[in-house]
Amino acid sequence: MTRIDFHTNVPDKIAYACRLLRKAYNASSSSNASSSSGAKNRIVVMTEDGAQLAALDAALWSFSDVDFLPHVHANDPLAPDTPIVLADSDSVELPPADLLVNLARRAPVQFESFPRLIEVVSTDEDDAAAGRIRFVAYKRQDFQPTHLSVGKS
Template sequence: MTRIDFYTQVAEPHDFACRLVRRVYREGVGLAVLLADDRELIAFSNRLWSFEDTSFIPHCRASAPEADDTPIWLATNLAATIKHPVLLNLGPELPDEPGRFERILEIVGRDEASLARARERFRACRQLGFEIVHHDMSHK
Protein backbone atom coordinates (compact mmCIF):
# COMPACT_ATOMS: atom_id res chain seq x y z
CA MET A 1 0.00 0.00 0.00
CA THR A 2 1.21 3.49 -0.81
CA ARG A 3 2.19 5.69 2.11
CA ILE A 4 1.80 9.45 1.77
CA ASP A 5 3.93 11.64 4.04
CA PHE A 6 2.64 15.18 4.44
CA TYR A 7 5.24 17.58 5.83
CA THR A 8 3.20 20.62 6.86
CA GLN A 9 3.99 24.14 8.03
CA VAL A 10 7.37 24.05 6.28
CA ALA A 11 9.04 27.48 6.49
CA GLU A 12 11.35 27.06 3.45
CA PRO A 13 9.81 24.40 1.15
CA HIS A 14 12.63 24.39 -1.45
CA ASP A 15 15.38 23.96 1.12
CA PHE A 16 13.31 21.32 2.90
CA ALA A 17 12.83 19.50 -0.43
CA CYS A 18 16.62 19.35 -0.86
CA ARG A 19 17.00 17.91 2.64
CA LEU A 20 14.38 15.25 1.85
CA VAL A 21 16.18 14.35 -1.37
CA ARG A 22 19.45 14.08 0.54
CA ARG A 23 17.85 11.85 3.18
CA VAL A 24 16.28 9.47 0.64
CA TYR A 25 19.55 9.37 -1.32
CA ARG A 26 21.51 8.47 1.82
CA GLU A 27 19.01 5.68 2.51
CA GLY A 28 19.94 4.22 -0.89
CA VAL A 29 16.41 4.37 -2.26
CA GLY A 30 15.56 5.51 -5.79
CA LEU A 31 13.67 8.79 -5.87
CA ALA A 32 11.69 10.57 -8.56
CA VAL A 33 11.00 14.28 -8.12
CA LEU A 34 7.96 15.60 -9.95
CA LEU A 35 8.07 19.30 -10.86
CA ALA A 36 5.50 21.54 -12.52
CA ASP A 37 7.49 22.51 -15.62
CA ASP A 38 10.97 22.76 -17.15
CA ARG A 39 11.66 26.11 -15.50
CA GLU A 40 11.04 24.62 -12.04
CA LEU A 41 13.00 21.48 -12.93
CA ILE A 42 16.06 23.53 -13.90
CA ALA A 43 15.76 25.70 -10.80
CA PHE A 44 15.48 22.66 -8.52
CA SER A 45 18.40 20.93 -10.23
CA ASN A 46 20.52 24.06 -9.69
CA ARG A 47 19.44 24.14 -6.05
CA LEU A 48 20.53 20.51 -5.60
CA TRP A 49 23.94 21.29 -7.14
CA SER A 50 24.50 24.14 -4.71
CA PHE A 51 22.62 22.79 -1.67
CA GLU A 52 25.68 21.85 0.37
CA ASP A 53 29.31 22.64 -0.19
CA THR A 54 30.52 19.30 1.16
CA SER A 55 28.08 16.82 -0.33
CA PHE A 56 26.94 15.70 -3.75
CA ILE A 57 23.43 14.57 -4.61
CA PRO A 58 23.58 12.80 -7.99
CA HIS A 59 20.54 13.62 -10.08
CA CYS A 60 19.44 14.05 -13.68
CA ARG A 61 16.35 14.31 -15.83
CA ALA A 62 14.45 11.04 -15.95
CA SER A 63 14.87 11.07 -19.73
CA ALA A 64 18.66 11.59 -19.65
CA PRO A 65 20.94 8.87 -21.07
CA GLU A 66 22.63 8.52 -17.67
CA ALA A 67 19.32 8.04 -15.79
CA ASP A 68 19.78 4.28 -15.36
CA ASP A 69 22.96 5.01 -13.38
CA THR A 70 21.56 7.92 -11.37
CA PRO A 71 19.49 7.46 -8.18
CA ILE A 72 17.57 10.76 -8.29
CA TRP A 73 15.41 11.54 -11.30
CA LEU A 74 13.79 14.89 -12.02
CA ALA A 75 10.70 14.94 -14.23
CA THR A 76 7.80 17.14 -15.30
CA ASN A 77 5.57 14.14 -15.98
CA LEU A 78 5.50 10.61 -14.67
CA ALA A 79 6.09 8.41 -17.67
CA ALA A 80 5.61 4.69 -17.21
CA THR A 81 9.38 4.30 -17.35
CA ILE A 82 9.78 5.86 -13.90
CA LYS A 83 10.14 2.90 -11.58
CA HIS A 84 11.59 4.49 -8.45
CA PRO A 85 9.72 3.51 -5.27
CA VAL A 86 9.61 7.02 -3.77
CA LEU A 87 8.15 10.18 -5.29
CA LEU A 88 8.75 13.70 -4.02
CA ASN A 89 5.78 15.56 -5.45
CA LEU A 90 6.66 19.20 -6.05
CA GLY A 91 4.07 19.43 -8.81
CA PRO A 92 0.76 21.27 -8.56
CA GLU A 93 -1.46 18.17 -8.26
CA LEU A 94 -1.54 14.63 -6.96
CA PRO A 95 0.09 12.56 -9.73
CA ASP A 96 -1.78 10.08 -11.91
CA GLU A 97 -1.51 6.50 -10.66
CA PRO A 98 -0.11 7.40 -7.24
CA GLY A 99 -0.50 3.78 -6.15
CA ARG A 100 2.48 2.73 -8.23
CA PHE A 101 4.82 4.32 -5.66
CA GLU A 102 5.62 2.87 -2.26
CA ARG A 103 5.83 6.36 -0.78
CA ILE A 104 4.93 9.86 -1.86
CA LEU A 105 6.38 12.86 -0.06
CA GLU A 106 4.32 16.05 -0.03
CA ILE A 107 5.68 19.36 1.26
CA VAL A 108 3.21 21.96 2.48
CA GLY A 109 4.29 25.54 3.12
CA ARG A 110 2.75 27.92 5.60
CA ASP A 111 0.80 30.05 3.13
CA GLU A 112 -2.93 29.60 2.65
CA ALA A 113 -2.62 28.47 -0.99
CA SER A 114 -0.27 25.61 -0.02
CA LEU A 115 -2.55 24.60 2.84
CA ALA A 116 -5.62 24.58 0.59
CA ARG A 117 -3.88 22.39 -2.02
CA ALA A 118 -2.71 20.05 0.74
CA ARG A 119 -6.24 19.66 2.09
CA GLU A 120 -7.45 18.62 -1.38
CA ARG A 121 -4.60 16.12 -1.78
CA PHE A 122 -5.17 14.77 1.72
CA ARG A 123 -8.86 14.11 0.95
CA ALA A 124 -7.96 12.45 -2.37
CA CYS A 125 -5.36 10.23 -0.68
CA ARG A 126 -7.80 9.24 2.03
CA GLN A 127 -10.44 8.35 -0.58
CA LEU A 128 -7.88 6.18 -2.38
CA GLY A 129 -7.25 4.34 0.89
CA PHE A 130 -3.57 5.26 1.23
CA GLU A 131 -1.75 5.27 4.53
CA ILE A 132 -1.28 8.92 5.49
CA VAL A 133 1.41 10.15 7.87
CA HIS A 134 1.46 13.76 9.03
CA HIS A 135 4.68 15.51 10.07
CA ASP A 136 4.15 18.94 11.66
CA MET A 137 7.28 20.95 10.86
CA SER A 138 6.12 24.21 12.45
CA HIS A 139 8.68 24.02 15.25
CA LYS A 140 11.60 22.75 13.18
Protein backbone atom coordinates (compact mmCIF):
# COMPACT_ATOMS: atom_id res chain seq x y z
CA MET A 1 0.00 0.00 0.00
CA THR A 2 1.25 3.48 -0.85
CA ARG A 3 2.61 5.52 2.05
CA ILE A 4 1.11 9.02 1.82
CA ASP A 5 2.64 12.04 3.54
CA PHE A 6 1.19 15.55 3.44
CA HIS A 7 3.65 18.44 3.73
CA THR A 8 1.43 21.45 4.39
CA ASN A 9 1.67 25.17 5.06
CA VAL A 10 4.41 25.45 2.42
CA PRO A 11 5.04 29.12 1.56
CA ASP A 12 6.62 28.44 -1.88
CA LYS A 13 5.90 25.09 -3.55
CA ILE A 14 8.64 25.42 -6.18
CA ALA A 15 11.41 26.30 -3.70
CA TYR A 16 10.20 23.59 -1.31
CA ALA A 17 10.05 21.02 -4.11
CA CYS A 18 13.66 21.82 -5.07
CA ARG A 19 14.84 21.23 -1.50
CA LEU A 20 12.72 18.10 -1.12
CA LEU A 21 14.02 16.69 -4.41
CA ARG A 22 17.61 17.45 -3.44
CA LYS A 23 17.14 15.61 -0.14
CA ALA A 24 15.44 12.61 -1.78
CA TYR A 25 17.97 12.47 -4.63
CA ASN A 26 20.95 12.67 -2.27
CA ALA A 27 19.45 9.96 -0.04
CA SER A 28 18.86 7.66 -3.00
CA SER A 29 22.29 8.38 -4.51
CA SER A 30 24.05 7.50 -1.28
CA SER A 31 22.19 4.19 -0.99
CA ASN A 32 23.07 3.10 -4.57
CA ALA A 33 20.48 0.35 -4.31
CA SER A 34 17.64 -0.37 -6.69
CA SER A 35 14.22 -0.82 -5.23
CA SER A 36 12.35 -4.07 -5.53
CA SER A 37 10.00 -2.39 -8.01
CA GLY A 38 12.84 -1.75 -10.46
CA ALA A 39 12.42 1.97 -9.95
CA LYS A 40 16.16 2.57 -9.43
CA ASN A 41 15.51 5.24 -6.79
CA ARG A 42 13.66 7.42 -9.31
CA ILE A 43 11.48 10.34 -8.25
CA VAL A 44 8.47 11.52 -10.26
CA VAL A 45 7.00 14.99 -9.74
CA MET A 46 3.44 15.79 -10.83
CA THR A 47 2.78 19.49 -11.37
CA GLU A 48 -0.50 21.37 -11.71
CA ASP A 49 0.08 22.43 -15.31
CA GLY A 50 2.67 23.30 -17.93
CA ALA A 51 3.43 26.66 -16.33
CA GLN A 52 4.24 25.11 -12.96
CA LEU A 53 6.28 22.39 -14.69
CA ALA A 54 8.30 25.06 -16.55
CA ALA A 55 8.85 27.00 -13.31
CA LEU A 56 10.05 23.87 -11.50
CA ASP A 57 12.29 22.88 -14.42
CA ALA A 58 13.92 26.33 -14.42
CA ALA A 59 14.27 26.35 -10.63
CA LEU A 60 15.97 22.94 -10.61
CA TRP A 61 18.66 24.35 -12.91
CA SER A 62 19.29 27.44 -10.80
CA PHE A 63 18.35 26.91 -7.15
CA SER A 64 21.82 25.77 -6.02
CA ASP A 65 25.33 26.56 -7.17
CA VAL A 66 26.70 23.29 -5.82
CA ASP A 67 23.96 20.71 -6.44
CA PHE A 68 22.96 19.19 -9.76
CA LEU A 69 19.65 17.37 -9.89
CA PRO A 70 19.36 15.43 -13.16
CA HIS A 71 15.81 15.75 -14.43
CA VAL A 72 13.76 15.53 -17.62
CA HIS A 73 10.14 15.83 -18.66
CA ALA A 74 8.16 12.58 -18.61
CA ASN A 75 7.80 12.55 -22.40
CA ASP A 76 11.58 12.79 -22.93
CA PRO A 77 13.20 9.63 -24.35
CA LEU A 78 15.67 9.74 -21.43
CA ALA A 79 12.94 9.60 -18.77
CA PRO A 80 13.37 5.86 -18.08
CA ASP A 81 17.06 6.48 -17.27
CA THR A 82 16.85 9.80 -15.43
CA PRO A 83 16.57 10.04 -11.61
CA ILE A 84 13.99 12.86 -11.54
CA VAL A 85 11.05 12.92 -13.96
CA LEU A 86 8.67 15.90 -14.24
CA ALA A 87 5.08 15.54 -15.47
CA ASP A 88 2.08 17.84 -15.75
CA SER A 89 -0.52 15.36 -16.90
CA ASP A 90 -1.91 12.06 -15.73
CA SER A 91 -2.21 10.96 -19.34
CA VAL A 92 1.55 10.60 -19.84
CA GLU A 93 3.09 7.23 -19.02
CA LEU A 94 5.20 7.57 -15.89
CA PRO A 95 8.28 5.42 -15.34
CA PRO A 96 8.49 3.25 -12.22
CA ALA A 97 9.71 5.26 -9.24
CA ASP A 98 10.13 4.97 -5.49
CA LEU A 99 8.61 8.38 -4.81
CA LEU A 100 5.86 10.50 -6.35
CA VAL A 101 5.80 14.17 -5.31
CA ASN A 102 2.49 15.87 -6.05
CA LEU A 103 2.42 19.65 -6.47
CA ALA A 104 -0.98 19.61 -8.19
CA ARG A 105 -4.33 20.29 -6.55
CA ARG A 106 -5.68 16.94 -7.72
CA ALA A 107 -4.73 13.44 -6.63
CA PRO A 108 -2.51 11.79 -9.24
CA VAL A 109 -4.45 9.04 -11.03
CA GLN A 110 -1.47 6.67 -10.93
CA PHE A 111 -0.48 7.26 -7.28
CA GLU A 112 -1.11 3.67 -6.17
CA SER A 113 1.67 2.42 -8.45
CA PHE A 114 4.23 4.24 -6.27
CA PRO A 115 5.45 3.02 -2.85
CA ARG A 116 5.40 6.58 -1.50
CA LEU A 117 3.50 9.79 -2.27
CA ILE A 118 4.33 13.20 -0.85
CA GLU A 119 1.55 15.76 -1.25
CA VAL A 120 2.91 19.32 -1.11
CA VAL A 121 0.23 21.81 -0.03
CA SER A 122 0.87 25.55 0.07
CA THR A 123 -0.45 28.31 2.31
CA ASP A 124 -2.84 29.43 -0.46
CA GLU A 125 -6.44 28.98 0.76
CA ASP A 126 -7.65 27.22 -2.41
CA ASP A 127 -4.64 24.90 -2.42
CA ALA A 128 -5.10 24.12 1.29
CA ALA A 129 -8.80 23.37 0.74
CA ALA A 130 -7.95 21.03 -2.16
CA GLY A 131 -5.33 19.37 0.07
CA ARG A 132 -7.90 18.75 2.81
CA ILE A 133 -10.24 17.17 0.26
CA ARG A 134 -7.45 14.85 -0.94
CA PHE A 135 -6.51 13.95 2.65
CA VAL A 136 -10.10 12.90 3.41
CA ALA A 137 -10.39 11.03 0.09
CA TYR A 138 -7.24 9.02 0.83
CA LYS A 139 -8.58 8.14 4.30
CA ARG A 140 -11.85 6.97 2.74
CA GLN A 141 -9.78 4.66 0.53
CA ASP A 142 -8.23 3.13 3.68
CA PHE A 143 -4.88 4.88 3.36
CA GLN A 144 -3.36 6.36 6.52
CA PRO A 145 -1.89 9.68 5.39
CA THR A 146 0.50 11.44 7.75
CA HIS A 147 0.81 15.19 8.18
CA LEU A 148 3.82 17.47 8.52
CA SER A 149 3.27 21.23 8.85
CA VAL A 150 6.30 22.80 7.21
CA GLY A 151 5.62 26.53 7.59
CA LYS A 152 4.63 28.49 10.63
CA SER A 153 0.94 28.33 11.49
